[in-house]
Amino acid sequence: MSPLGRLRGIVGPLIGFALLFAFVAWSDPSALSALVAPGNVRTVLVQYAGLMIAVVGMTLVIVSGGIDLSVGSVAALSSVVTALALSRGASPTVAALAGIATGVTFGCLNGLIVTRWRIAPFIATLGTMGIARGLGKWLAQDQTVRVPDEQLGWLDALTTANPQPAWLVLAPSVWIAFLVAIVGAVVLRHTVFGVHVTAIGSSETTARLCGVRVERTKWIVYALSGLCAGIAGTILFARLTVGDPTAAIGFELQVVAAVVIGGASLAGGEGSIGGALCGALLLGFLVQGCNLLGIKNSAQEMLTGVIVVLAVTIDAWRSRR
Amino acid sequence: MTALSMRGVRKRFAATVALAGVDLEVAAGEIHALLGENGAGKSTLMKILAGAITPDAGVISLNGTTYAPRDPIAGRDAGVAMIYQELTLAPHLSVVENIRLAREKTITRADATAALRALGLTNSVNTLVKNLGPGERQIVEIARAIAADARVIVLDEPTSSIGPMEASRVFDAMRRLRDLGRAVIFISHHLDEVRAVAERFTVLRDGASVGTGRIAETSDDALIALMAGRPLGQLFPVRTWAAGGVVLKIDALAGDSLPRDASLELRRGEIFGIAGLIGAGRTELLRTIFGLDAVRAGHVRVGAWSSSTAQPYLNLRHGVGMLSEDRKNEGLAQRLPIATNLLLSSLNRHARHGVVDDRTLARASEPWLARLGIKAASPLRLVSELSGGNQQKVAIARLLAHDVDVMLLDEPTRGIDVGSKAEIYRLLASLASQGKAIVMVSSVATELLGLCDRIAVMHRGVLGAARAADAWTEESIVHAASLGTAKDVA
Numbered sequence: 001m002s003p004l005g006r007l008r009g010i011v012g013p014l015i016g017f018a019l020l021f022a023f024v025a026w027s028d029p030s031a032l033s034a035l036v037a038p039g040n041v042r043t044v045l046v047q048y049a050g051l052m053i054a055v056v057g058m059t060l061v062i063v064s065g066g067i068d069l070s071v072g073s074v075a076a077l078s079s080v081v082t083a084l085a086l087s088r089g090a091s092p093t094v095a096a097l098a099g100i101a102t103g104v105t106f107g108c109l110n111g112l113i114v115t116r117w118r119i120a121p122f123i124a125t126l127g128t129m130g131i132a133r134g135l136g137k138w139l140a141q142d143q144t145v146r147v148p149d150e151q152l153g154w155l156d157a158l159t160t161a162n163p164q165p166a167w168l169v170l171a172p173s174v175w176i177a178f179l180v181a182i183v184g185a186v187v188l189r190h191t192v193f194g195v196h197v198t199a200i201g202s203s204e205t206t207a208r209l210c211g212v213r214v215e216r217t218k219w220i221v222y223a224l225s226g227l228c229a230g231i232a233g234t235i236l237f238a239r240l241t242v243g244d245p246t247a248a249i250g251f252e253l254q255v256v257a258a259v260v261i262g263g264a265s266l267a268g269g270e271g272s273i274g275g276a277l278c279g280a281l282l283l284g285f286l287v288q289g290c291n292l293l294g295i296k297n298s299a300q301e302m303l304t305g306v307i308v309v310l311a312v313t314i315d316a317w318r319s320r321r
Numbered sequence: 322m323t324a325l326s327m328r329g330v331r332k333r334f335a336a337t338v339a340l341a342g343v344d345l346e347v348a349a350g351e352i353h354a355l356l357g358e359n360g361a362g363k364s365t366l367m368k369i370l371a372g373a374i375t376p377d378a379g380v381i382s383l384n385g386t387t388y389a390p391r392d393p394i395a396g397r398d399a400g401v402a403m404i405y406q407e408l409t410l411a412p413h414l415s416v417v418e419n420i421r422l423a424r425e426k427t428i429t430r431a432d433a434t435a436a437l438r439a440l441g442l443t444n445s446v447n448t449l450v451k452n453l454g455p456g457e458r459q460i461v462e463i464a465r466a467i468a469a470d471a472r473v474i475v476l477d478e479p480t481s482s483i484g485p486m487e488a489s490r491v492f493d494a495m496r497r498l499r500d501l502g503r504a505v506i507f508i509s510h511h512l513d514e515v516r517a518v519a520e521r522f523t524v525l526r527d528g529a530s531v532g533t534g535r536i537a538e539t540s541d542d543a544l545i546a547l548m549a550g551r552p553l554g555q556l557f558p559v560r561t562w563a564a565g566g567v568v569l570k571i572d573a574l575a576g577d578s579l580p581r582d583a584s585l586e587l588r589r590g591e592i593f594g595i596a597g598l599i600g601a602g603r604t605e606l607l608r609t610i611f612g613l614d615a616v617r618a619g620h621v622r623v624g625a626w627s628s629s630t631a632q633p634y635l636n637l638r639h640g641v642g643m644l645s646e647d648r649k650n651e652g653l654a655q656r657l658p659i660a661t662n663l664l665l666s667s668l669n670r671h672a673r674h675g676v677v678d679d680r681t682l683a684r685a686s687e688p689w690l691a692r693l694g695i696k697a698a699s700p701l702r703l704v705s706e707l708s709g710g711n712q713q714k715v716a717i718a719r720l721l722a723h724d725v726d727v728m729l730l731d732e733p734t735r736g737i738d739v740g741s742k743a744e745i746y747r748l749l750a751s752l753a754s755q756g757k758a759i760v761m762v763s764s765v766a767t768e769l770l771g772l773c774d775r776i777a778v779m780h781r782g783v784l785g786a787a788r789a790a791d792a793w794t795e796e797s798i799v800h801a802a803s804l805g806t807a808k809d810v811a
Contacts, residue, residue, distance in 0.1 A: 191677065195665070202654040202657050205647075205650060206652065208633055209643060210637075210665040211633045212666075269657070
């Protein structure tokens with residue numbers, strides 16, 4: 001791939017950022033300086049750390065030619081499991097691991113349905129999306145699961161705006177998101193596994209012919225997506241400090257939008273984690289920018305829709321040439 | 322009367338000259354063969370004719386009037402119809418709906434039916450296209466051109482994916498088209514087909530027309546020399562069979578529906594040919610051996626390893642590799658770079674702790690590009706940018722890069738030009754002499770006879786007995802392929 005090809009994914013979101021900042025500056029110059037103020041940037045990053053993590057797993061899935069609609073419900077379920085574990089006296093570490101394990105379990109279940117039962121990923125994960133959501137509500141008995149503050153332990157510090165020690169600058173959850181993204185990007189671009197994932201998304205029959213273990217690879221991809229959703233759910237709990245089974249509704253569509261804005265093709269074989277990460281941040285700054293300008297939520301949602309369509313259209317134009 | 326005249330057509334793309342001055346004249350009521358190796362400029366010329374690209378220079382006239390289409394729709398309206406290898410029919414619509422598609426106002430049901438009947442297609446016009454055979458689909462495409470009153474009709478390798486019986490129906494339809502006074506341009510790599518239907522030919526080489534004339538007055542050798550720009554020498558290399566021990570043994574192998582019963586013993590250093598009609602189960606046999614399709618009965622043994630529940634990756638691990646007949650969809654991942662395609666089955670050898678990068682892959686694939694004479698700007702370019710012959714070499718290079726001992730090759734020379742074919746024959750012969758064992762499925766009897774040590778014919782899922790190649794003739798192969806019983810030639 002040419003050097004330009006490597007940057008391909010982030011060109012779309014960068015244009016988006018430029019348009020966003022130009023629009024904010026044009027509407028209200030003081031809002032722009034508020035938008036890019038360090039404190040505000042930190043807030044956006046903390047709020048969108050979960051999205052950034054889920055986006056990494058989703059990029060792998062989409063590059064492999066699949067989709068994972070269950071990540072929102074699974075994240076909510078993970079937050080409920082973490083909260084329940086804490087409220088039953090588990091240590092923060094055990095509770096966090098329980099939340100993450102929940103994600104991995106659902107990821108493996110998705111992998112099983114897709115590879116063994118040969119159900120289309122859209123349908124398979126639509127099903128597990130419902131299962132995870134229902135399971136979360138059932139476990140939480142249709143309420144939010146409250147956890148006394150003193151039991152939160154280090155989970156409480158995960159999403160703080162003023163991290164200790166101070167040289168961290170950003171909340172630990174944000175660093176976790178960056179770490180996950182770097183690992184994900186290396187795995188996708190520079191490992192045999194990553195090439196196999198790309199090959200499956202590009203042409204599954206070719207991959208099979210070349211001896212790629214297609215089923216096993218896909219299974220791992222869905223498990224990794226579940227892992228990311230589990231981490232996102234645990235961080236969601238840390239931010240809300242309650243386990244909420246009705247949280248993160250529509251989250252999966254935000255994740256898909258971010259990945260697609262980042263230059264991925266839903267047909268598989270194409271996509272970059274850097275691009276997807278930029279896509280996630282663009283969605284975050286868009287919402288924050290609108291808030292600063294006093295644009296209503298209804299208008300924000302329409303704007304997000306327009307951005308998704310525009311990004312994909314620009315990408316399609318460029319690749320056609 | 323001249324239906325189409327193209328004079329001095331030139332076209333360059335950035336630094337590459339695609340067409341350096343082409344003249345082509347086709348009369349009404351004539352089947353004109355357009356010949357040339359891959360990359361000679363045939364597709365560019367036809368895209369210009371269709372209106373998909375505009376030439377840099379040159380004069381084109383259609384039935385005496387100047388023709389300069391803005392786009393393919395203008396070309397179509399002026400009476401030019403293109404029929405590509407990949408058909409453009411909607412499988413879930415009926416025959417008549419396909420013919421009238423997007424022209425419902427100008428083509429009536431009666432027109433569509435008349436066009437089909439003129440070509441001798443007797444199926445109900447309400448049959449869904451998905452229920453037609455591949456040859457019949459070609460005929461529907463041709464009927465569409467007639468119904469739209471096209472005056473110049475281009476058929477680009479119409480027989481590349483259909484069997485001889487189906488092909489003869491397509492040729493029949495082409496002759497009827499000629500008798501209706503249409504100008505037909507026929508692109509094919511098969512000189513026997515060209516001889517069977519075309520009257521005149523034009524040969525392109527390196528973007529220029531280098532010869533035109535009457536087929537009947539020109540020998541095959543002369544045509545090949547025009548296409549290759551040099552006498553080709555021996556098409557098939559001289560080989561002596563020095564077969565070693567058995568490396569692959571198949572006993573009464575049966576798959577889900579095909580193959581039904583196949584046994585063979587493949588020896589080191591041997592090229593084993595499998596002939597048969599399309600649909601006889603030859604592809605399925607290779608797929609079953611390789612573990613892409615399920616084994617229902619019988620055994621496959623590779624050396625000492627018995628692969629009863631084989632998977633492709635296990636076969637590759639034991640030194641068995643397969644070349645797909647479907648280069649476009651299965652053989653190569655078209656949207657991936659050349660290097661990735663070439664090394665996809667041997668990635669782990671170029672990785673350290675599972676880590677690889679593009680540069681390593683590019684470097685590792687360069688010797689293979691050089692060895693097989695694959696012409697590519699860079700190993701990191703997309704494989705889809707290569708010509709058919711070069712793509713096939715990449716697919717074969719993948720087997721070599723993996724260093725397989727047993728090569729299962731399904732139609733290794735399909736859709737590639739004469740020059741590349743000769744190169745692939747030489748390559749396979751030299752691989753066999755190095756001790757590789759090769760199973761080669763082909764629909765071209767002459768190439769099996771020219772290259773293989775032993776040949777067996779498949780008929781309705783059953784693989785017949787293998788015999789030395791010189792015990793077969795083209796006639797006896799066709800006989801066994803269509804009737805299932807080997808005619809005694811001794």
